Amino acid sequence: MNILMIEDNEAVCEMMDMFFEKEEWLPVFKGDGKEGLDTFLADPEKWEMIILDLNLPTMDGMQVCREIRKVSQFVPIIMLTARDSESDQVIGLEIGADEYVTKPFSPLTLMARIKALYRRIQLTQPAAADDSDERFDIVTKHVKISTYTREAYIGGENIESLTPKEFEIFALLAKHPKQVFSRENLLTSIWEDPYFGDERTIDAHIKKLRQKIELVSPQIIQTVWGVGYKFDDSVMDE
Template sequence: MPEDKGLVLIVEDEAHIADLQRLYLTRDGFGVHVESDGRAGLAAARRLRPVTIVLDLTLPGLDGIEFCRLLRDSGDWTPVVMVTARDEEADRIIGLELGADDYLTKPFSPRELVARIRTVLRRAAGPPAEPVLTLGALTLDPARRTVHHEGRPVDLTTTEFNLLAYLMRRPGQVFTRAQLLSHVWGYADYRDGRVVDVYVSQLRAKLGGAGPIRTVRGVGYSLGPA
């Protein structure tokens, strides 16, 4: 019998897609709860406390964008894998800016969905017993998954936290977008470089104008003293 890996909430209004996702996730050891309406899905997220949410962008009642906005505004940082039928950069960027941790464009393999969920959960778990990281006015605690900048707490999504932690473990080192995609997201596709830019922009906004992330023109990003 597969091990119990926790509950995944699927919010998907196309029953055949939800059934296929349920089948593969169940085989992999996850419990699964399905809702076909955005409002019912949001209520289930608050009631069931899943380990991950697979969220369709286009839903009746409440679309995926508003779902994600309301979830994050309430302080719920459960990892979200957003699913969209439209392969448009604007859709992906809006979802990421609202706090989605990953995205998939339909049609996709259910095996890829399972792999993406595993990756998101590994990132959320973080490395065990790692010491607190400090760089200037910035402090990151990998065990508690907390960040403070100039003494104030900073709320980050799972992916924002992992990107910042990766850079803080290697201060001064310059990374290309492809390298960051590979090491932080678990895959590398030069066409997705804009995703890295979005997350860096989000981190800068949350850390304030004196944040430590530096752009290295023509190359990528580095972390220097705050």
């Protein structure tokens, strides 16, 4: 795995380098936000994982994340933050981070997060290039989703630029039409590993997902007040 770690703490980089080496991963370390962004922009297709510190010289992690997402909606980003603030975490997720890990952290915890995130977004064999329903493994009256090619269509319109977490939330809800998922249900299902962060993480991802859905159709991700969220594409028949 080609990993770009943008982190200005040399001790943290040296520690993680040892763990990456054991996995035979290929890390590149940058200690400056602007330098890290330039490294990514020089070859965006190269990187399979971004580990991004929030507090960086020259350009902070929030700015770097925004610029990366302008170029790639798909490269997974794990944000490292020493701030134990819910608002910082939610903002980071809203601008495109897929995960966040609060410092100080265990290297084993970060490695587990990297592996789990990479496992979820890694593509399997590509599907045939046709429009038949066999291409899609989740099909409702108005929605078709392929978890193999990570494509999602509503009424024949492609929902573009879904991040890994947005796609997985949408696929899970669409696979169980009208079933209500609490925030805790979604966190447990999507994040896999025990998750101890703020449940508003889900709200941040749902907000961005809804914005992208509304570009092509009526809103089919509905809020069940006091409970959670559900998928219902019958609203398109109204």
